[in-house]
Amino acid sequence: MAVKSRGRWLVLAIPYLWLVALFLVPFLIVFKISLSQDAIAQPPYEPIFDLSAGWEAFKDAFSQLSFENYSYVLSWDNEFIEAYGSSLWIAGISTLLLLIVGYPIAYGMARAPKSIRPTLLMLVILPFWTSFLIRVYAWIGILSPEGLLNQLLMALGIISPDAPLQILATNTAVYIGIVYSYLPFMILPLYSALEKMDDTLLEAAADLGCPPFAAFWKITWPLSLPGVFAGSLLCFIPAVGEFVIPDLLGGSDTLMIGKVLWTEFSVNRSWTVSSAVAVLLLMVLVIPIVFYQNLQAREVEGR
């Protein structure tokens, strides 16, 4: 539209500046602190750039920046690299499990009669509105050694009363927690991709002699791929940095980078190392994040 006005620029400037100030600038600060050294001071790092101290002081502060924290984090002696690897592994396995669990549900929902689809959709979304923390918490009571799952299995005589299954505080519990918490995020994109699909495509395939199972792999699956990608990325990326689930459900040997970062920050109080951990985590995730952004922009803006 050719209508131009000052108001138009205000509409752009307000959210833009907000995000620059509270999203972009913080990252630059994180990056800068990741190049600094710990110090016993407030704030607990140095150097501090003080523009009022003049150009020489600024240059001096600049020369103090180093990659020391990175070599510390990336050294094999510390468990950071292992934590990155294990986070990616856990997030990857969880995403695969989510896909296996979520796809049949989304597929069933998309095939359900039109009249009950909104209800099904609401039932999927409803748990999402209840607190994430509560949903993770609910599993503690189920998975603990004296928990409901073990009680049930004992009552059924599947396991002996003296040998309860040790699920809580293992990686299995983390997988269950992630799959449970992220399931709506996987189902929704899959459902919207499957629901858009034209039924006559399958009829055409059948008409041309393709049996139902083959039709699924040749027609339905390829057409649902955008949903598969969107759902997988939507689950994988936050799962890599997940903190609450490994903290509450995982054990001491569950190594995930989100938890490591938190520990480094709040227990070891090393702001500089946790910044370096965050920068490296972002670098690990930058490719899937950019990929997701493009997918999202295409979906939402219809370009």
Place this chain on the structure above:
Amino acid sequence: MSTGVAEKTQKTIGGIRRKFAPWNDPQAVPLIRYQNVTKRFGEFTAVDNLSLDIYEREFFALLGPSGCGKTTLMRMLAGFEEPTEGKITLAGEDLVGTPPYKRQTNMMFQSYALFPHMSVWDNIAFGLRQDRMEKGAVAARVEEMLKLVKLEKFAKRKPHQLSGGQRQRVALARSLAKRPKVLLLDEPLGALDKKLREETQFELMDIQMELGMTFLIVTHDQEEAMTVADRIAVMNHGKLVQVAPPAIIYEQPNSRYVADFVGDVNILDARVESIAPGAVTLRAEAAPDMSIRVSQECPAKVGDTVAVALRPEKLRVELDPPADPSVNCLSGTIWDIGYLGDLSIYHVELPNGTRVKAAKPNLTRMVERPITWDDKVYVSFTPDAGVVLTS
């Protein structure tokens, strides 16, 4: 509109329509002037150095295929697009730079664009309220408009509670309510079914006449343009190809493009053999053994290659050659027949393989027609049937 009213106004309308031709009057001052207007969207030129005058009280149609620039031309008048170059004036006032909400034009949108959260009444009153018109006057005008489009009973309904035809009328009433200097109609009848569309075309003409307003309609439907418009501008690739009243567009197209776009036509390539005042003799490549006479001032020189356009309904298909030697005659065989009920379309193959179409009204009730597949036939037409085209 009920037939009673239509009949009553029809006589006076006929009287006005017959005499109405301000474009032939050198004294007449155009209401809308496009002067060397160009509009580019990036690399794409939608409107290309175009000039056009439209007169007051005219019902003017922009006709062309999609992407020809007709909608852009209209949207520049409404103010939704600014011309890249050139000037647009409305009643002598330069419009360039004036935002849409300050222009005295109103538009009826293809999608109707009725505000879904407002009642029919509020939709129609919307424009009047923007002008801060006094309450009583708004009410009076809205009532008048509702009466005009016969929706008095539906004033309180919301748009989704109306049928397609009713929505179309609300959109019309809303755009007319402010009495704009020009009403712009963007494919206004495209969403209606054929029968309703035909009825509404006549209604639009009556309303235009009754209110004495200038209408500019954009359409890709040539029948619609021919029915409603005083003049039609045929557009292609951002340029005007021909601007003329409907009968001239159809009977005297100025180019192959216009002849082909408006109605059905046979176009034969031919060479000019001789020229006499008011008459041309041609030899068509498709029928080299016979010459074709066209009674028209020749726009070309002897020896030039031109095209001759022949409308199917002006061709006669007979089993015997015509008796009158002044009638043009080509011989061929029936290649195919399309039976449409009211008409039969005969596809005749000429000796070199070119096919021409001839329409023949089925005047008698017969199931077996005398002319059938593979018959040897004569296609004849009078000298005033053809049009010589040089472009």
Place this chain on the structure above:
Amino acid sequence: MRKGLSWFNVTSIALGFAFLYIPIILLVIYSFNASRLVTVWAGFSTHWYWQLFQNQQLLDAAWVTLRVAFLTATIATVLGTLAAITLTRYGRFIGRTLFSGMVYAPLVMPEVITGLSLLLLFVAIGLDRGFWTITLAHITFTMCFVSVVVQSRLVTFDRSLEEAALDLGCTPFKTFFVVTLPIILPAVISGWMLAFTLSLDDLVIASFTTGPGATTLPMRIYSQVRLGVTPEINAACTILIAIVTVVVIIASVMTKRQEMERQKAERLAAAEA
């Protein structure tokens, strides 16, 4: 071709919903347990609910959380709607890629990174941490969700409605308030609700950006959960679940009724035509 549901479809939906709902249902049931041991059923009791209402710390935390969530949702809705308009309506502008990147990235950004970076910003500019820093942080990440919700509505918005308003003499500014906003309002409201819930729910970002005196409900629950499962927390969770369930069900019943009325009116109009 077989239409509708096969046994496979029905089974997968049933198992899926069982998986989604059984943990929550168990949690609710055990909040009424008389025993202090959460996993042993000792009869029905509402004891823990009374206990809960005497837990001043928890109530304070709930009040802080509600205030943060309300402010967050309101401001984030305004900012997110502006961002959505910019992304759907402005075409190309300088810095568009950066802008859309900043809008979509927080949707998937690990919370620990967002939390850490905002904390370091607040420290760097010397802002006292507490209620306001949590709110600022929450606005930043929730406005992106609002923006996506509103954008998906704006994409399908018929632009000619706005053009019609302009054409009828309405200024662009007024057009937004009398035509655009009323039509996209349902999306704006769901954006608000989404922002509200996300803020209500957030633990990690709030933990990073909080300061003395500003403890949110998730933070309070989390610190108790780490010490073990208690029926009191079960009761608190049940109340939260009940509120959310009631609100969501009312909202969906209302939209469904509206939709049905609209369809009825359309059928009526079609029959008259």
